[in-house]
Amino acid sequence: MTRRPEPHDPTAERLLDAAAQVFTERGGTAGMAEVAAAAGVGRATLYRYFPNRAALLRGLVHAASEEVERRIADADIDNVDVREGLSRLCRGFMAAGSRYGFLAAVEDQPEKGPDLHRRLGDPVRALLERGVAEGVLRDDLPVETLFALFTGLLTQAVRLAARDGLGPERAAAAVIALFLDGAALRG
Known part of the structure; x- marks a missing residue:
């Protein structure tokens, strides 16, 4: 058994x-x-x-998602300005990614499910929505587009940090600089 x-x-x-x-x-x-x-x-x-390997990978995905959820909660993004909130989220994702980034390259990765995507994605979307509403982020792109671009940068930075030894802090700084320079409201 x-x-x-x-x-x-x-x-x-x-x-x-x-x-x-x-x-x-x-x-x-x-x-x-x-x-x-x-x-x-x-x-x-x-x-x-x-x-089996699939059960171990499911365990790793669960552990990774728990760590990311803890880091999102610890970031306290509701009580800081949008730019700082994005920086905190990014550092949290990069720190977790430095430990679990290999999962992005595993081909037989278990299904994460919509609940996990919601739990990890909703705080990011809410912060982006607040950024648009406060005029910090551009409003000519839908929030879902901003979300896809931000999370795409995060995903690629995790891969690069793991592969190239960039380190979580440098990777996070690069993501924030690239995202905010391209997503900042032009005045």
């Missing part, structure tokens, strides 16, 4: 931490045996928690 990890199960967390490290260092094609070795457990233990 496969063991289902309990929330905040220390062994499951150790396995996910090891998997994130192994996949970041060796790429998304690293094997389950490498993950078990990095966690300091036998393969049987890994398979009790994550019976």
Whole structure:
């Protein structure tokens, strides 16, 4: 019988931490045996928690989304100006991406589902809407277009940071500079 990890199960967390490290260092094609070795457990233990690669990837997507949600909440974007809010969001996404960026390159990645997209995307959309309403961001593009451009820059920056060693702070600064210079209201 496969063991289902309990929330905040220390062994499951150790396995996910090891998997994130192994996949970041060796790429998304690293094997389950490498993950078990990095966690300091036998393969049987890994398979009790994550019976196959797809289950491990689902666990990693869940861990990544939880981290991004925490970082969004910690950014306190409702209580700062739009530019600072975007900077905080970007730094949070880049920090999480430095740990889980390999997921963007995994071809057999599990479905994230609309609920995850909503939980991660709604705060970004709300901040962009506020930026347009306050005249900080241009109003000649729909918010959905601004959202697609901003999140597209974020996604590519995570990939570049992981591949080129750009680092989360430099990647975040580049995204904000590019996005705001192109999205700032022209006066």
